Amino acid sequence: MLALAGLLVAALLTFDVYRTWTPGITAAELTPYYTSAPADTLAPTESGPTPTPAPVPSATIATNPEIAVPGTLVYVRDGSLWVQSGTTARQITEPVKGSRASQPAFSPDGQWIYYIDTRVTTGRWYDPNDLGAIARYTLYYPVLCRIHPDGTGQKDILPSLVRQGALTTFFWIRQPSVSATGYSAAVVSDGPTFPGVQDMGIHYVSLSTGKMADALPLRENSPLGLSDPRFSPDGNLLAYTMEGRSGSNAAPSIWIYDARTGVAHKLAGGYRAASWSPDGKDVAATGVSGSKLDVVVLDATSGKPVAQVTSDGASWGPVWSPAGDQLVYMHLTGAVVDLNMVYISGSGANLGFEIEPHLTEYSGLDGGSPAAWYIPGYGAPPSPSPVGTAVAPTAPAGPSATPR
Numbered sequence: 001m002l003a004l005a006g007l008l009v010a011a012l013l014t015f016d017v018y019r020t021w022t023p024g025i026t027a028a029e030l031t032p033y034y035t036s037a038p039a040d041t042l043a044p045t046e047s048g049p050t051p052t053p054a055p056v057p058s059a060t061i062a063t064n065p066e067i068a069v070p071g072t073l074v075y076v077r078d079g080s081l082w083v084q085s086g087t088t089a090r091q092i093t094e095p096v097k098g099s100r101a102s103q104p105a106f107s108p109d110g111q112w113i114y115y116i117d118t119r120v121t122t123g124r125w126y127d128p129n130d131l132g133a134i135a136r137y138t139l140y141y142p143v144l145c146r147i148h149p150d151g152t153g154q155k156d157i158l159p160s161l162v163r164q165g166a167l168t169t170f171f172w173i174r175q176p177s178v179s180a181t182g183y184s185a186a187v188v189s190d191g192p193t194f195p196g197v198q199d200m201g202i203h204y205v206s207l208s209t210g211k212m213a214d215a216l217p218l219r220e221n222s223p224l225g226l227s228d229p230r231f232s233p234d235g236n237l238l239a240y241t242m243e244g245r246s247g248s249n250a251a252p253s254i255w256i257y258d259a260r261t262g263v264a265h266k267l268a269g270g271y272r273a274a275s276w277s278p279d280g281k282d283v284a285a286t287g288v289s290g291s292k293l294d295v296v297v298l299d300a301t302s303g304k305p306v307a308q309v310t311s312d313g314a315s316w317g318p319v320w321s322p323a324g325d326q327l328v329y330m331h332l333t334g335a336v337v338d339l340n341m342v343y344i345s346g347s348g349a350n351l352g353f354e355i356e357p358h359l360t361e362y363s364g365l366d367g368g369s370p371a372a373w374y375i376p377g378y379g380a381p382p383s384p385s386p387v388g389t390a391v392a393p394t395a396p397a398g399p400s401a402t403p404r
Contacts, residue, residue, distance in 0.1 A: 071375030092151035123168030141170035180235030200225030268303035284318035317370030322378035
């Protein structure tokens, strides 16, 4: 009973945060991540976890024996990455020294899973309650990492700690999306300078050097920033969410950035977290209406709704199958977040959907980390020249791409 009660609290908090969260983070809002700690109570741990090839799971995930997942799905439960092929799910990372994995994304060839690992260390920074004084803090800082789907080869790509003499702080890294070439990723960050200097923008990161470029010159509703970057299958377009507010509720909109021209345009308002169909003609997205979240499909050119996938008010984070015939999405059932699967038939305005029972059953997944999916043999071949390199392209002047 206590375990179920804990799941209920976690699930409801996750759902509410996803419904209302915007990534604009000010210094005053860093309190949960800069926690005062007595000196020498927590030693720095910056080396990160060293996962074994096949960690022994602390508990299993109950998968639906009637649904065999083609290829490999990766999702997150309690700060650990799990991969599922067929009807079998296996844990490939474990929290080490307080670390927590989140927000996975596959490389185009399926050889790597990129993710955010949040770790714990101590640092010293200015005390907001005593100007000029230095206080010691416990820092929960993100690191962009990668790991093979079998749990081997874990490597840090981009750490976020920043040092200024004897002082230490960090910048945010969130929601990696790997380009079609596999050379770079788009992430949400307020780096590489100190937190609070700039809003959360979208940056390119070189996956070979770990260097992060300045934010793309995209419009935003300051200080709310941008989120949810997702490369199109051919890598030429980048869908993202412009955060907004309407009273106490989120009012996001999906925008499309053309990496070839440096121009962005609004696709549709009232939606977030686009997931491209393999042919690039549609995007699955989360519709936001007050306190309700539902999965929809939008035309990727006009932004017009093509189909309403769910109408339960408790579904979000859709991910399109690389084969194009299925969707998975997060769903809140009572006390628990699970994955649901939908079979797709038809095309265009004639899309049909058949919703299956839960893909995972009473598993308590981390609702803030949508799944990622890889199926061998599907996906666009890499472009002859890298798109989304570590140098942000220059945007031409115009109302659709306004510099910060």
